[in-house]
Amino acid sequence: MSSARDRILASVRAALGRSGAPPQAQQGALAAYIAAHSSGPCPGADWDLLARFQSRALLLSSTLDDAETMAGVPAAVARYLAAQGLLPQAVVSPELARLDWQGAGIHAEARRAQAHDLVGITGSYCAIAETGTLVMVSGASAPPSNSLLPETHIAIVHAARIVRCMEDAFALLRAEQPRWPRSVNFVSGPSRTADIEQTIVLGAHGPYRVHVIVARAGSLAAEADSSQCHARARQRS
Amino acid sequence: MHATSMHFKSRAAEKLADGDLRAALDGLKRRFVPARAAAIAELDDFEAVREAAAEIRDRALEHLDFFLEAFERNCTARGAVVHWAETWADVNAIVVAIARDNGVRKAVKSKSMVSEECALNAALEAAGIAVVETDLGEYILQLGHEPPSHIIAPVIHKTRDQVSDLFAAKHASPRKTDIGELTREARERLRPHFLSADMGITGANFIVAETGSTLIVTNEGNGRMATTLPRVHVAITGIEKVVPTLEDVATLLRLLPRSATGQSISNYVSLTTGIRDAAELDGPEQFHVVLLDGGRSRILASEVRAILRCIRCGACMNHCPVYQSVGGHAYGWVYPGPMGSVLTPSYLGLENALDLPHAATLCNQCGVVCPVKIPLPGLLRKLREQQYERGLRPWHERMALAGWARLAAHPRLYALATSLAAKLLCWLGGHERRIARLPFGRGWSGGRDMPAPAGKTFRALYGKQD
Numbered sequence: 270m271s272s273a274r275d276r277i278l279a280s281v282r283a284a285l286g287r288s289g290a291p292p293q294a295q296q297g298a299l300a301a302y303i304a305a306h307s308s309g310p311c312p313g314a315d316w317d318l319l320a321r322f323q324s325r326a327l328l329l330s331s332t333l334d335d336a337e338t339m340a341g342v343p344a345a346v347a348r349y350l351a352a353q354g355l356l357p358q359a360v361v362s363p364e365l366a367r368l369d370w371q372g373a374g375i376h377a378e379a380r381r382a383q384a385h386d387l388v389g390i391t392g393s394y395c396a397i398a399e400t401g402t403l404v405m406v407s408g409a410s411a412p413p414s415n416s417l418l419p420e421t422h423i424a425i426v427h428a429a430r431i432v433r434c435m436e437d438a439f440a441l442l443r444a445e446q447p448r449w450p451r452s453v454n455f456v457s458g459p460s461r462t463a464d465i466e467q468t469i470v471l472g473a474h475g476p477y478r479v480h481v482i483v484a485r486a487g488s489l490a491a492e493a494d495s496s497q498c499h500a501r502a503r504q505r506s
Numbered sequence: 507m508h509a510t511s512m513h514f515k516s517r518a519a520e521k522l523a524d525g526d527l528r529a530a531l532d533g534l535k536r537r538f539v540p541a542r543a544a545a546i547a548e549l550d551d552f553e554a555v556r557e558a559a560a561e562i563r564d565r566a567l568e569h570l571d572f573f574l575e576a577f578e579r580n581c582t583a584r585g586a587v588v589h590w591a592e593t594w595a596d597v598n599a600i601v602v603a604i605a606r607d608n609g610v611r612k613a614v615k616s617k618s619m620v621s622e623e624c625a626l627n628a629a630l631e632a633a634g635i636a637v638v639e640t641d642l643g644e645y646i647l648q649l650g651h652e653p654p655s656h657i658i659a660p661v662i663h664k665t666r667d668q669v670s671d672l673f674a675a676k677h678a679s680p681r682k683t684d685i686g687e688l689t690r691e692a693r694e695r696l697r698p699h700f701l702s703a704d705m706g707i708t709g710a711n712f713i714v715a716e717t718g719s720t721l722i723v724t725n726e727g728n729g730r731m732a733t734t735l736p737r738v739h740v741a742i743t744g745i746e747k748v749v750p751t752l753e754d755v756a757t758l759l760r761l762l763p764r765s766a767t768g769q770s771i772s773n774y775v776s777l778t779t780g781i782r783d784a785a786e787l788d789g790p791e792q793f794h795v796v797l798l799d800g801g802r803s804r805i806l807a808s809e810v811r812a813i814l815r816c817i818r819c820g821a822c823m824n825h826c827p828v829y830q831s832v833g834g835h836a837y838g839w840v841y842p843g844p845m846g847s848v849l850t851p852s853y854l855g856l857e858n859a860l861d862l863p864h865a866a867t868l869c870n871q872c873g874v875v876c877p878v879k880i881p882l883p884g885l886l887r888k889l890r891e892q893q894y895e896r897g898l899r900p901w902h903e904r905m906a907l908a909g910w911a912r913l914a915a916h917p918r919l920y921a922l923a924t925s926l927a928a929k930l931l932c933w934l935g936g937h938e939r940r941i942a943r944l945p946f947g948r949g950w951s952g953g954r955d956m957p958a959p960a961g962k963t964f965r966a967l968y969g970k971q972d
């Protein structure tokens with residue numbers, strides 16, 4: 270008895286006028302198509318990436334701030350929390366464990382976010398100028414829960430890692446990641462719904478607020494590398 | 507889902523008389539249509555992106571077996587399990603089995619139209635597995651035991667007042683009227699379910715051959731919850747959803763949210779590949795992808811293959827004058843509007859949805875807005891022809907068409923008959939220039955007036971020119 274898989278593939282092939290897989294030459298051409306990763310029409314050859322990212326992020330109802338270097342990030346976070354009337358208390362992704370949160374008066378716990386956490390602070394793998402989008406890549410030191418469960422999500426973006434479009438983010442991932450990450454989330458502003466009378470409400474299931482702090486100098490990757498062992502040591506598990 | 511597509515005419519008439527529904531559907535013209543236009547205008551060259559998108563979908567369909575096998579290979583290499591389902595019942599059996607094998611007691615669901623095709627919720631409940639819809643719209647529908655009426659705005663047919671009443675009754679809480687408060691109430695009800703569910707069920711907007719990933723696009727974040735928190739993730743989708751590369755996905759994503767809601771990008775685009783690594787702190791331990799044929803390979807072999815390019819944006823229904831007037835429930839099955847009028851007869855059989863290929867004015871608004879250039883009016887016309895050829899149309903319609911064909915074959919007689927008809931209709935129009943009741947077309951003039959013709963045929967006017 271043939272399997273459902275075989276029967277489905279057989280009827281697909283019959284519909285395409287074939288009885289088996291495409292001929293070898295064609296398979297080669299299709300594999301080559303995949304390998305070429307050619308892009309469709311992409312906008313923005315002349316964009317100032319940082320300016321474009323910032324203006325689009327604002328359109329998505331994210332809020333913005335910046336810091337000269339990574340060392341200035343905790344102070345920027347403290348400023349934001351105070352302005353929002355939020356307690357200086359947050360769960361931070363392990364990739365950011367090494368920053369001096371305490372020095373900025375923030376009680377930060379480096380771990381995966383839990384249901385009760387109100388503020389989540391994360392890095393971002395890169396960001397996309399075209400749409401003002403954060404690219405969140407899962408990994409041992411970057412759990413996706415941290416940008417999802419808390420009501421307030423604060424994300425750190427490195428100015429040098431703002432790419433033009435989604436295609437460029439994919440290319441960067443292919444170049445840098447030995448193995449394709451389990452989850453890649455493109456996050457564009459606070460969660461929202463317009464299901465009732467097409468009226469937009471922020472904070473459907475995910476965060477009500479997304480605050481983006483652009484670090485103008487330094488690289489998150491470098492920070493993360495040196496903080497890996499600290500992060501592991503501090504994880505609850 | 508139980509189909510009532512045979513009753514389009516009577517249900518459409520019922521819906522036309524529903525004032526609340528007409529008010530609710532007003533949102534289409536007020537919000538979706540202008541928002542899409544603005545978002546499309548933002549692209550440097552919409553037509554070029556659209557052309558590229560149609561090519562991507564065609565390429566995937568022309569080599570569907572190749573890309574599906576590539577997807578399966580890459581997906582399983584990352585520890586996921588790929589299941590193949592020939593029918594809706596097979597999907598349900600597979601998902602129930604996965605749930606049973608893993609001792610799942612509760613599943614949270616993110617919006618999936620394929621699961622509506624299968625009536626998956628009923629199957630899970632029958633097997634004793636609780637299932638909670640978490641998209642706000644779908645949650646409202648689950649509370650009210652209703653099917654969706656739109657593929658991306660499932661409760662477009664409901665007014666805020668109706669939602670207020672429903673929540674007050676089902677949540678046993680004080681009645682709220684503010685949309686923000688209603689949304690918060692749903693959030694607070696649903697959060698505990700996300701945290702305690704054993705299984706997350708999602709659809710997939712695309713599956714990617716190159717990486718073996720599934721991709722979902724959401725605004726609320728419920729899709730992210732369902733793919734992050736429960737220990738088992740099941741994605742169910744149609745075999746036609748495969749796309750060769752991530753670059754192809756990027757092109758399609760320039761059009762999908764723009765065409766759907768007028769957003770340049772949806773809040774969350776979630777690309778999921780395989781199961782969690784040992785070192786990861788969250789993510790599912792098991793990932794199952796269920797690929798459904800359910801009539802798709804039959805459509806691939808048919809004259810309406812182009813409908814398989816569909817990326818489920820909803821633009822065709824948002825812009826359809828018929829959908830705008832009667833809403834989605836009149837169409838009687840999962841997919842409404844122009845795309846539904848092609849899909850429903852193709853899935854359920856031409857004879858089980860007789861009116862749907864006719865539930866369109868062929869004005870081509872849908873064809874103009876479709877981001878993957880599906881010639882929807884052309885496909886509807888093909889289905890009409892098939893109905894005629896198979897003798898599925900009523901006798902008076904076939905007689906009328908045969909009579910017209912005979913008349914049209916005799917140019918003089920045709921000219922005489924049409925000039926008489928034009929004069930008669932002009933006279934019937936009177937001062938108002940509108941005809942309230944057509945002598946042989948009561949059905950047509952029952953819901954609207956017919957504008958009276960000028961009294962001369964086109965041929966007569968054309969003949970007067972030099």
Ligand code: SF4
Pocket residue numbers: 765815816817818819820821822823845872875876877878879880
């Ligand atoms: S047929 Fe075209 S316009 Fe309609 S839902 Fe599908 S992709 Fe969108």
